[in-house]
Amino acid sequence: MRVAMHQPHYLPWLGLIDKIDRCDLFVVLDHVQYERRGWQNRNYVASKSGPVLLSVPVIQGNRNDRIMDKLINNDQKWQEKHRRTLAEHCYRGAPFFDRFGQDFLRLYDTEWERLIDLSMASTRFLLTGFGITTPIVLASDLGDFPGQKSELLAQICAKVGADVMLSGDGARDYVDQGLFQKYGIEVEWQNFQHPEYPQPARGKGEFLPRVAALDLLLNVGPDGLGLLRAARAPTAGA
Structure with missing residues (x-):
């Protein structure tokens, strides 16, 4: 069973949607530390003049705040x-x-209290629109895990019965593949390739990649999933 994991994101980008579509189970890492000035509460959308950043304001707590506890301002x-x-x-x-x-x-008719709830609502909307049916669980619902970094991910994989973890390429520098082997888990790399598609609102502007996946859904519709899959490079093993 192939499992992928990631922190929850408001208006997730296509790389995260692709990861969810490729796995048999997706685990939302809602119990880890919230990343200040990261991408968990914001993303770009595409306008005629270029990318526009949409950010959800959050209440500043302390540096140990977990994502699941982060409140919207x-x-x-x-x-x-x-x-x-x-x-x-x-x-x-x-x-x-x-x-x-x-x-x-x-979604904006609701006064969301927790960032995690808004993030999951925006993500589930996109998955439904594209027809992606991968089961999703919250790590906080799976119990407590004493490990950190690679060991934490390996423990979660073992908990859900995975034998393969699909990881984004940005994690190559910190994923300890030897540790995963001790748990009997193979690591595969996503090798994400961004598709190009029509962006009518951009007019004659060049294609604008790496914006929210909502851009693909509103411009191409459910068939956007086919473009996403067609652009894929093979996953690379450990």
Whole structure:
């Protein structure tokens, strides 16, 4: 069984959606430390003039805050800004905005308290839109794990009965493959290849990669999953 893991992201990018689609079970690492100035609460969307950054304001706690405990700062009226950016400045004329856009905008009708809940809602919306049915579990629901870094990931794999962990290429420098072998788990590398696709709202602008996966869904629709799969390079073993 192939398992992939990652921290939850608001408006996840295509690399994360691709990882979820490739595995038999996806584990959300909601119990790990929140990364300040990272990508867990923000991402870019594509406009005619270029990338636009959408950030969810969070309440600053201490550096040991876990993602699952991170609270949104709703004193800042971020919902309306995100709604207007998507609906008026980026995707009003996108081919699949009528089919998916209005439903996505309803996420902003809720005053979310926890970042994890908003992140999971945006991620599940995209997975449903693309037709991806990979089961998802929260690491916090699996129990306590004493390990750190590679050992933590290996322990989670063992807990869910995995024999393969699919990892993003950015983890090559810190994943201890020898430790995974002790747990009887093979490591495969995602080797993500970004597809190119039409972005009508960009006009004559060059293709803008690495924005939120919502961009692919609103521009191409469910068939975007086929483009994502067709662009793949083979996974690399340990």
